[in-house]
Amino acid sequence: MINITFPDNSIKSFENIPTGMDVANSISQGFARNCVAMEINGRLMDLSLPIKQDIAISFITVKDEEGLKILRHSSAHVMAEAVLNIYKDAKLTIGPVVEDGFYYDIDMAPVSKDDLGAIEAQMKKIIKEKNTFERKVVTKKEAQDIFRDNPFKLEIINELDDTLEISLYRNGKFIDLCRGPHIPHTGMIKGFKLLKISGAYWRADQTRKQLQRLYGISFFEKKALNKYIHLIEEAKKRDHRKLGTRLDLYSFHDEAAGMPFFHAKGIEVWNALLEYWREEHKAAGYVETKTPVMLNRKLWEQSGHWENYRENMYTSVIDDEEYAIKPMNCPGGMLLYKTKAYSYRDLPVRAGEVGLVHRHELSGALSGLFRVRAFHQDDAHIFMTPDQIGNEVLGVLELAQRIYSRFGLEFHLELSTRPKKSIGSDEQWKEATNGLKAALELYGREYLINEGDGAFYGPKIDIHIKDALGRTWQCGTVQLDMSLPERFDLTYKGRDNEKHRPIMIHRVIYGSLERFFGILVEHFAGRFPLWLAPVQAILLPINQDLAVHAEKIKAELETCKIRCEVDRKNETLKKKIRDAQLNYVPLIITIGDKEKQTNTLSVRTLDGKVKMGLSMQEFIGPVLNNIKERTLKDAIF
RNA sequence: GCCAAUGUAGCUCAGAUGGCAGAGCAGCUCACUCGUAAUGAGCAGGUCAACGGUUCGAAUCCGUUCAUUGGCUCCA
Numbered sequence: 001m002i003n004i005t006f007p008d009n010s011i012k013s014f015e016n017i018p019t020g021m022d023v024a025n026s027i028s029q030g031f032a033r034n035c036v037a038m039e040i041n042g043r044l045m046d047l048s049l050p051i052k053q054d055i056a057i058s059f060i061t062v063k064d065e066e067g068l069k070i071l072r073h074s075s076a077h078v079m080a081e082a083v084l085n086i087y088k089d090a091k092l093t094i095g096p097v098v099e100d101g102f103y104y105d106i107d108m109a110p111v112s113k114d115d116l117g118a119i120e121a122q123m124k125k126i127i128k129e130k131n132t133f134e135r136k137v138v139t140k141k142e143a144q145d146i147f148r149d150n151p152f153k154l155e156i157i158n159e160l161d162d163t164l165e166i167s168l169y170r171n172g173k174f175i176d177l178c179r180g181p182h183i184p185h186t187g188m189i190k191g192f193k194l195l196k197i198s199g200a201y202w203r204a205d206q207t208r209k210q211l212q213r214l215y216g217i218s219f220f221e222k223k224a225l226n227k228y229i230h231l232i233e234e235a236k237k238r239d240h241r242k243l244g245t246r247l248d249l250y251s252f253h254d255e256a257a258g259m260p261f262f263h264a265k266g267i268e269v270w271n272a273l274l275e276y277w278r279e280e281h282k283a284a285g286y287v288e289t290k291t292p293v294m295l296n297r298k299l300w301e302q303s304g305h306w307e308n309y310r311e312n313m314y315t316s317v318i319d320d321e322e323y324a325i326k327p328m329n330c331p332g333g334m335l336l337y338k339t340k341a342y343s344y345r346d347l348p349v350r351a352g353e354v355g356l357v358h359r360h361e362l363s364g365a366l367s368g369l370f371r372v373r374a375f376h377q378d379d380a381h382i383f384m385t386p387d388q389i390g391n392e393v394l395g396v397l398e399l400a401q402r403i404y405s406r407f408g409l410e411f412h413l414e415l416s417t418r419p420k421k422s423i424g425s426d427e428q429w430k431e432a433t434n435g436l437k438a439a440l441e442l443y444g445r446e447y448l449i450n451e452g453d454g455a456f457y458g459p460k461i462d463i464h465i466k467d468a469l470g471r472t473w474q475c476g477t478v479q480l481d482m483s484l485p486e487r488f489d490l491t492y493k494g495r496d497n498e499k500h501r502p503i504m505i506h507r508v509i510y511g512s513l514e515r516f517f518g519i520l521v522e523h524f525a526g527r528f529p530l531w532l533a534p535v536q537a538i539l540l541p542i543n544q545d546l547a548v549h550a551e552k553i554k555a556e557l558e559t560c561k562i563r564c565e566v567d568r569k570n571e572t573l574k575k576k577i578r579d580a581q582l583n584y585v586p587l588i589i590t591i592g593d594k595e596k597q598t599n600t601l602s603v604r605t606l607d608g609k610v611k612m613g614l615s616m617q618e619f620i621g622p623v624l625n626n627i628k629e630r631t632l633k634d635a636i637f
Numbered sequence: 638g639c640c641a642a643u644g645u646a647g648c649u650c651a652g653a654u655g656g657c658a659g660a661g662c663a664g665c666u667c668a669c670u671c672g673u674a675a676u677g678a679g680c681a682g683g684u685c686a687a688c689g690g691u692u693c694g695a696a697u698c699c700g701u702u703c704a705u706u707g708g709c710u711c712c713a
Contacts, residue, residue, distance in 0.1 A: 198708030213640095363638070542671065
């Protein structure tokens with residue numbers, strides 16, 4: 001008699017030794033069909049395993065996050081089997097589940113995207129066979145014997161802890177070394193797709209063999225796969241590199257790889273972003289500063305960058321002196337601080353700087369505006385007394401919230417603590433980390449903790465925003481720095497008339513203006529809200545004779561600081577409207593004889609709605625209001 | 638930097654097997670002067686990324702370089 005306890009504390013008894021599947025079936029067949037694995041004593045196990053003693057179990061089903069991971073892990077096995085069916089002498093290495101699917105690193109000749117179809121076809125066949133995954137426990141010696149032709153698996157086996165049992169999984173003819181667990185049978189993979197191929201080093205070590213990494217994704221439902229594919233396609237449509245070209249915002253040139261060129265229209269958006277940034281920062285008690293782009297090597301030695309960051313820095317020799325283009329703004333900020341003597345009464349000092357920095361990123365890492373070699377940080381350095389940490393960090397979080405919500409972006413927070421390689425005493429780290437924690441508590445929102453993920457000079461809070469497609473991006477960061485004030489011997493006079501060391505934080509909110517711009521393009525799919533739109537209104541004269549009147553109106557709107565253009569092309573109205581719509585101009589104003597005679601405007605918005613007979617005042621008032629409030633609302637009239 | 642793919646007109650792309658470089662959009666000209674998502678006709682536009690090689694002949698084949706794209710963190 002076996003007694004099984006379920007999560008709701010109910011108990012069921014079985015005459016004979018049941019498998020996990022038997023137990024699931026005893027609840028209902030429908031439930032069993034949706035079961036993927038079971039959890040016993042915190043360990044995930046196959047449903048096919050017998051339960052030999054009284055124990056508490058809970059089932060992992062297709063609805064659980066864990067279930068999906070197991071499915072994808074099993075999918076990796078199926079993919080590996082498919083690859084082996086086609087490429088007989090391929091050698092498998094590891095095939096884990098990752099955030100967005102799974103991969104398998106395989107030692108084989110390079111394959112191309114065109115080969116994926118054949119592998120997918122093989123996988124389909126295997127899935128159709130509904131093969132079960134059979135688990136077998138072997139000794140280390142047996143495992144070594146089975147994988148004697150595979151140096152990668154041997155290496156893994158040799159490293160395994162002797163106290164662990166070594167398990168193999170067989171589905172069909174395919175056997176792999178694996179911890180498990182797996183789905184009951186391959187038929188549960190209802191939707192899958194192989195996504196991409198890349199090179200990857202064995203154990204991520206450049207000195208070791210380069211393997212082929214095949215990526216795939218899979219789901220329990222075909223529908224979920226379609227949804228995923230749809231998301232990828234939607235993301236593709238919003239690709240800021242494509243939209244940037246089409247909307248004439250920015251471009252990239254071979255002559256300066258990774259360094260974007262902003263066009264006139266792009267700069268309108270850029271300036272609107274910065275104007276808003278300045279407004280918020282002024283209101284939050286910041287001053288704005290500016291430091292040079294190129295500074296002497298001595299400064300970088302003092303700041304520690306020469307030692308820690310040199311391979312990413314652009315350098316040049318001028319008048320026999322070595323200079324480096326700044327990869328960060330902070331050392332310049334240090335010099336600014338040192339230009340005067342500070343009293344505790346002066347603190348906190350909040351000094352912002354929209355600084356242009358250059359970092360020599362690996363050529364393969366470059367990607368549109370998202371990963372560049374030259375960019376502007378909306379940086380600020382805050383110098384303060386130790387007891388101001390909580391308040392100042394809180395202030396940054398609140399400022400960040402105000403700014404992000406302006407764009408309709410949600411966000412979450414992550415706290416990163418001391419990494420292995422770091423400077424400073426335990427005491428300092430404790431104080432700094434507690435300071436950040438205190439601020440987070442004051443702020444009152446949940447946050448994740450990334451143990452050991454801080455900068456070498458201090459702990460930090462990262463702010464991750466979530467765009468309209470649900471993708472997250474790390475933009476803002478608040479970093480406590482325990483190194484630079486020391487290295488530059490920053491001080492302030494305390495109430496006690498003694499010198500004290502200020503605490504310093506670095507923080508950004510947009511992060512990289514370039515990158516944030518790119519994120520916004522994708523977030524809005526190119527349709528900027530009115531306050532950001534490069535061209536806010538376009539005037540379309542119905543015929544050539546009306547162009548003069550259109551220009552007159554344009555001049556009037558421009559005195560109100562509304563960015564506008566006249567489309568003087570010798571085209572039909574239909575055509576001009578189409579062009580304006582495709583360029584996402586929020587306000588499309590047609591100028592015909594009727595409008596000229598009555599001195600009114602006929603306004604079409606991007607949703608295709610038309611409002612006729614508006615007087616200039618009826619138009620300008622609400623428009624300026626919408627711009628001033630920087631609202632995301634399309635509805636203006 | 639490493640692996641793979643890609644690079645043809647301002648943009649999007651076609652150009653098996655080597656034999657005079659093409660389309661649509663955009664641009665320019667002309668006609669039309671138009672009322673809410675494409676008027677028509679014509680013209681112009683190219684060192685086929687760069688350099689080198691193979692060949693009677695290269696956008697096409699080979700090599701090098703540059704750039705772009707997807708990866709290179711997730712541990713049986």
